Amino acid sequence: MNDACHGVERSHTLSNGDFSRLSQFIYDELGIKMPIAKKTMLEARLQKRLRSLGIESFHVYCDYLFSSQGIENEMVQMIDLVTTNKTDFFREPDHFDYLLQNVLPEWVNRHPGKKLVVWSAGCSTGEEPYTLAMVLSQFADSYPGFNYQILATDISTRVLEKAKLAVYDEERVIPVPMTLKKKYLLRSKDKSCQRVRIVPELREKVRFRRLNFMDGDFAMREPIDIIFCRNVIIYFDRPTQEKLLNHFCVHMVPGAYIFMGHSETLSGLDVPLTMVHPTVYRKLK
Numbered sequence: 001m002n003d004a005c006h007g008v009e010r011s012h013t014l015s016n017g018d019f020s021r022l023s024q025f026i027y028d029e030l031g032i033k034m035p036i037a038k039k040t041m042l043e044a045r046l047q048k049r050l051r052s053l054g055i056e057s058f059h060v061y062c063d064y065l066f067s068s069q070g071i072e073n074e075m076v077q078m079i080d081l082v083t084t085n086k087t088d089f090f091r092e093p094d095h096f097d098y099l100l101q102n103v104l105p106e107w108v109n110r111h112p113g114k115k116l117v118v119w120s121a122g123c124s125t126g127e128e129p130y131t132l133a134m135v136l137s138q139f140a141d142s143y144p145g146f147n148y149q150i151l152a153t154d155i156s157t158r159v160l161e162k163a164k165l166a167v168y169d170e171e172r173v174i175p176v177p178m179t180l181k182k183k184y185l186l187r188s189k190d191k192s193c194q195r196v197r198i199v200p201e202l203r204e205k206v207r208f209r210r211l212n213f214m215d216g217d218f219a220m221r222e223p224i225d226i227i228f229c230r231n232v233i234i235y236f237d238r239p240t241q242e243k244l245l246n247h248f249c250v251h252m253v254p255g256a257y258i259f260m261g262h263s264e265t266l267s268g269l270d271v272p273l274t275m276v277h278p279t280v281y282r283k284l285k
């Protein structure tokens, strides 16, 4: 594919017209707002794709992306590039303390023998759902009979592949407390390989699946007791946030909890959720 045969000038910058085609698509399909201030960031991220496809202009790339061939072959890659996937083990750790000290003891008293269903919504490369699995397994040690299942979803196939593999560089697991490291992380026999893997007992507790929050149907198998949707809605505008939170509520049992990121607030949104702790909300009915 070259520029000359498409009758466009070679350009290493994204025109305002092409930017607006892309940003409208990203907003409509992913809910992610992409103001003009993010043009340079988008250019930098897409540059890699242009190089690997051997395309020299953003205009040709956009034409390809929105063609039927591009929609089939390129959209998933483009989505992988535009999402922000920053995450960590034990990110915003007070949430896990609150879970252990307040949410879980009350839950086991109210629901003896029932399986707890937790959803890591926007799970990125898996650090959040595996942190949850460590905390819930640790809790299960002191409450025999307690059982749980974690659903972990993301729109990006690239992060889901990494999450399923469950292999992390040693430096990524620094925030994991030593007792949990010993129990739940496997070291490679090859000492020069500075990597660890989550133990199979935890891996089998987490079911990964691709899910776009903008899709009308989440196709949930069962009602959800606890949602972690942290550092995701920050990329959405207020109407999209309100719609998404109401959609979550449809799948939450009465009394279910939702944990949001520390910089995310639901105040001002018309949603049936009440704040019970900073950035922790509960569906009361």
Ligand SMILES: C[S@@+](CC[C@H](N)C(=O)[O-])C[C@H]1O[C@@H](n2cnc3c(N)ncnc32)[C@H](O)[C@@H]1O
Pocket (backbone or CB within 6 Å): 029, 030, 031, 032, 083, 084, 085, 086, 087, 088, 091, 121, 122, 123, 124, 125, 128, 153, 154, 155, 156, 159, 211, 212, 213, 214, 229, 230, 231, 232, 261
């Ligand atoms: C910044 S990460 C947050 C990861 C984790 N929850 C945490 O707090 O560490 C946000 C994730 O949301 C996902 N995401 C963004 N838009 C989405 C959408 N429309 N549907 C599903 N996931 C989406 C991104 O792919 C990304 O992995």
